[in-house]
Amino acid sequence: MSPFKLLLVAGTHGNEINAPWLFGQWKKKPSLINANGLNITKVIGNPLAGNKCQRYIDRDLNRSFSPELLENFGINDLETCRARELLSEHGPLGADPSQIVVDFHSTTSSMGSSIVIYGRRSVDLAIVSLIQKRLQLPIYLHEGDNDQTGFLVESWPCGFVVEIGPVPQGLIHNQIINQTFFVLQTCINEISNVINKKAVFPDKLIIHRYLKNIDFPRDSSGVPNAFVHSAIQDKDWHPINSETAIFINLEGDSLKLSNYIKENEEVVPVFINEAAYSEKNIAMILTKKEVLDFEKSWAKDLYELVNN
Amino acid sequence: MSPFKLLLVAGTHGNEINAPWLFGQWKKKPSLINANGLNITKVIGNPLAGNKCQRYIDRDLNRSFSPELLENFGINDLETCRARELLSEHGPLGADPSQIVVDFHSTTSSMGSSIVIYGRRSVDLAIVSLIQKRLQLPIYLHEGDNDQTGFLVESWPCGFVVEIGPVPQGLIHNQIINQTFFVLQTCINEISNVINKKAVFPDKLIIHRYLKNIDFPRDSSGVPNAFVHSAIQDKDWHPINSETAIFINLEGDSLKLSNYIKENEEVVPVFINEAAYSEKNIAMILTKKEVLDFEKSWAKDLYELVNN
Numbered sequence: 001m002s003p004f005k006l007l008l009v010a011g012t013h014g015n016e017i018n019a020p021w022l023f024g025q026w027k028k029k030p031s032l033i034n035a036n037g038l039n040i041t042k043v044i045g046n047p048l049a050g051n052k053c054q055r056y057i058d059r060d061l062n063r064s065f066s067p068e069l070l071e072n073f074g075i076n077d078l079e080t081c082r083a084r085e086l087l088s089e090h091g092p093l094g095a096d097p098s099q100i101v102v103d104f105h106s107t108t109s110s111m112g113s114s115i116v117i118y119g120r121r122s123v124d125l126a127i128v129s130l131i132q133k134r135l136q137l138p139i140y141l142h143e144g145d146n147d148q149t150g151f152l153v154e155s156w157p158c159g160f161v162v163e164i165g166p167v168p169q170g171l172i173h174n175q176i177i178n179q180t181f182f183v184l185q186t187c188i189n190e191i192s193n194v195i196n197k198k199a200v201f202p203d204k205l206i207i208h209r210y211l212k213n214i215d216f217p218r219d220s221s222g223v224p225n226a227f228v229h230s231a232i233q234d235k236d237w238h239p240i241n242s243e244t245a246i247f248i249n250l251e252g253d254s255l256k257l258s259n260y261i262k263e264n265e266e267v268v269p270v271f272i273n274e275a276a277y278s279e280k281n282i283a284m285i286l287t288k289k290e291v292l293d294f295e296k297s298w299a300k301d302l303y304e305l306v307n308n
Numbered sequence: 309m310s311p312f313k314l315l316l317v318a319g320t321h322g323n324e325i326n327a328p329w330l331f332g333q334w335k336k337k338p339s340l341i342n343a344n345g346l347n348i349t350k351v352i353g354n355p356l357a358g359n360k361c362q363r364y365i366d367r368d369l370n371r372s373f374s375p376e377l378l379e380n381f382g383i384n385d386l387e388t389c390r391a392r393e394l395l396s397e398h399g400p401l402g403a404d405p406s407q408i409v410v411d412f413h414s415t416t417s418s419m420g421s422s423i424v425i426y427g428r429r430s431v432d433l434a435i436v437s438l439i440q441k442r443l444q445l446p447i448y449l450h451e452g453d454n455d456q457t458g459f460l461v462e463s464w465p466c467g468f469v470v471e472i473g474p475v476p477q478g479l480i481h482n483q484i485i486n487q488t489f490f491v492l493q494t495c496i497n498e499i500s501n502v503i504n505k506k507a508v509f510p511d512k513l514i515i516h517r518y519l520k521n522i523d524f525p526r527d528s529s530g531v532p533n534a535f536v537h538s539a540i541q542d543k544d545w546h547p548i549n550s551e552t553a554i555f556i557n558l559e560g561d562s563l564k565l566s567n568y569i570k571e572n573e574e575v576v577p578v579f580i581n582e583a584a585y586s587e588k589n590i591a592m593i594l595t596k597k598e599v600l601d602f603e604k605s606w607a608k609d610l611y612e613l614v615n616n
Binding site for chain 1: 329332333361416474475477478481483489527537538541558581583586587
């Protein structure tokens with residue numbers, strides 16, 4: 001048997017409960033998901049936050065995997081300790097190492113079924129190309145945002161996040177469960193195809209790369225004095241331009257995108273009005289659509305990773 | 309000036325942030341809402357929970373107004389103390405007493421703009437009749453549920469809850485803000501009409517009275533093993549009967565309402581999949597529609613209350 005191991009994570013945020021619930025059902029009934037012969041480890045990212053149905057206890061676990069935190073042993077908050085624990089168990093140098101990690105999230109934004117990758121690691125680009133080819137999912141490429149770092153999947157050689165929404169925090173939703181189930185099975189199938197050398201890679205990969213975080217307009221005391229305009233609420237992945245109204249206040253005064261970007265180009269907002277991002281001063285994230293040529297080296301690197 | 313005082317409460321639950329935000333904007337710009345000459349006090353119910361964007365700190369504030377808690381001075385959790393504080397300030401025997409209280413909530417359920425009353429106090433029935441006549445809002449009458457008691461508005465001579473949804477916890481939503489604004493202004497207008505003896509009461513009042521709480525099906529360890537069926541998700545206030553599928557599991561097996569009620573009558577589910585009710589073992593609340601004849605004594609009692 002190949003030494004390859006796949007790590008699946010749910011509940012990295014304790015109030016995103018659909019994937020953890022699905023994992024629980026799967027544990028009770030292993031035939032629910034077809035593992036396709038893969039050696040799969042399932043873990044709940046932040047079980048203590050899950051018990052309280054809170055995003056986190058001390059700090060956001062999915063911002064706790066930066067070397068600055070992990071290697072500073074003076075820092076001992078719950079999530080930094082949990083990050084070290086997950087790495088010591090399942091990390092690349094851990095007791096039971098996994099080569100690929102998939103981290104399942106949900107969002108209050110209307111992201112549909114989507115994928116997030118961090119930077120442009122060839123192995124990540126290769127694997128998400130397969131999933132995009134199969135499901136046509138949009139992919140958000142997070143890069144160059146120094147305020148948001150330390151994501152879980154970055155600590156593994158290969159990994160990505162699945163983001164599914166919209167769903168309020170703390171409730172199981174029929175549609176979100178079905179979407180999570182479907183994407184989960186597809187991830188397993190495609191990774192299995194790589195292991196079995198049956199993967200058929202596409203010629204192109206469409207990504208939406210990070211451009212800029214947009215905060216709510218705020219008054220002098222820091223309170224938002226406008227909210228997301230109905231013109232873009234629930235319109236994640238829809239292109240907008242400088243003339244698009246993105247915020248509106250109670251007097252009906254709207255703020256156009258031209259107040260935030262100079263260029264008169266189409267951009268694509270994602271994570272619009274994600275509840276958990278308010279504390280991060282993010283009302284939405286602007287991205288730019290890019291079509292990348294699939295590079296053979298991506299596939300080569302991925303094959304090397306899973307066969308070593 | 310009439311000694312009448314109206315108390316408006318927002319943020320009784322700290323993660324229901326639309327009404328508190330609206331109150332904040334109103335405070336900054338008093339002309340935002342037309343007070344119609346009323347003496348209005350606005351308070352944030354649970355500001356400490358609001359700071360943490362949690363429903364509550366120690367216990368649900370909106371279940372903390374029972375005499376058993378309020379009068380037991382051995383109980384000193386944050387919310388019981390806050391309940392005593394609100395009463396000592398604005399309660400009927402408080403320093404600055406209000407006669408009517410309106411408590412603004414939001415919900416993850418698709419309740420639209422709706423009203424909740426607790427029991428059949430004549431003054432409550434009178435005031436919500438006016439609002440229903442004006443806006444055609446549905447009214448949920450909570451009564452006879454011994455597991456859910458100690459609601460804030462019950463501690464005032466007259467009062468009701470405004471519930472608006474669907475909205476995830478912890479985010480400001482264009483439509484929810486607009487609905488809250490509109491219902492708030494209507495409440496003030498109608499109460500002002502009572503004060504000014506210009507109220508025109510309807511002949512009928514339509515209510516949906518509490519029948520039964522329905523919990524999720526659970527396994528032996530207490531974990532839900534099915535979720536709300538898509539046939540009723542987002543269908544609050546829509547009549548269902550014993551043949552309606554209300555839950556479904558991952559194998560596609562559905563559970564009909566006939567598993568929960570004997571009678572083959574139409575019932576009306578409300579608070580379907582409210583995130584905060586999962587911990588209360590409530591997946592939805594079944595109600596029965598009733599049309600009440602408006603009784604003149606209701607109006608008489610209301611006039612007496614506001615003029616004393």
